[in-house]
Amino acid sequence: PYQASNIPTGEFVLQDEAHNDVYRTNFSVEKGEGIVSISLGSGKTLETNKIYQWYFKLYCHASGDALGAYRDKSSVPIYVRGWVKRVALQPLQKKQLSAATSPHELVAFYAQNGIWYSALTELAKLRQENPGNRIFARDWLQLLRDIGLQELSNMPIVGNIN
Numbered sequence: 001p002y003q004a005s006n007i008p009t010g011e012f013v014l015q016d017e018a019h020n021d022v023y024r025t026n027f028s029v030e031k032g033e034g035i036v037s038i039s040l041g042s043g044k045t046l047e048t049n050k051i052y053q054w055y056f057k058l059y060c061h062a063s064g065d066a067l068g069a070y071r072d073k074s075s076v077p078i079y080v081r082g083w084v085k086r087v088a089l090q091p092l093q094k095k096q097l098s099a100a101t102s103p104h105e106l107v108a109f110y111a112q113n114g115i116w117y118s119a120l121t122e123l124a125k126l127r128q129e130n131p132g133n134r135i136f137a138r139d140w141l142q143l144l145r146d147i148g149l150q151e152l153s154n155m156p157i158v159g160n161i162n
Contacts, residue, residue, distance in 0.1 A: 006061055010161070011077070012038050013055040014084075022052060027161045029058065034158035037124065046086040055081045084117055107139065116147055124157050 007029040014023040023040050038056075046052060057077035089097065093113060100106045103126055110119035123143060126136045141153045 007058050008061075009059045011055075011057045011059070012161075013057070014040070015053050015055075017051055019053075022046070029161075031158040031161070032156075034156035035124065035152060036158055037121065037160045039160060046084070048086050048088045051083055051085045053081060053083050055079050087115065104135075104139075107143075111143055111146065119143060128157055128159070 010027050010029055012023075012025050012027070013021060016022050023044055025038070025041075040046075057079040059075050059077050061075055093109075097106075097109055100109050103122060107119050107123045107126065110116070110122060120143065123136065123140055127133070127140055130136055141150065144150050144153045
């Protein structure tokens with residue numbers, strides 16, 4: 001319910017199973033409402049078969065409040081959180097993945113194997129590169145339906161925030 005001007009900062013946190021920070025980054029909200037991409041810093045990788053918890057936080061204030069008190073993240077954030085697990089591909093999956101000859105086949109491989117973050121990432125890239133492509137738009141809606149996020153299907157993809 002907040003306007004972008006009322007969200008001066010945000011934070012993304014990725015933690016391991018012991019709640020140790022694996023990655024943490026602050027960002028400003030300049031691109032407006034939409035779906036964003038967050039990439040781990042260079043040299044950062046997730047260990048196979050470990051579960052990680054992520055938090056996407058926005059530090060908001062009501063319109064009319066002074067901005068100064070909120071730029072240092074003194075407000076209570078609104079946030080969403082989720083979990084991610086890096087999985088090792090089985091030999092047959094590796095063979096299927098290497099047989100994918102197009103980006104669209106790559107997305108299909110990830111979706112069919114339940115590798116949702118990769119499927120969403122690759123399909124979002126295709127949609128950004130080909131905004132008028134009806135096939136990618138249809139696939140986007142179907143993928144979001146498959147994971148229970150169909151209400152996000154009309155949100156713009158605004159790009160990387162870090």
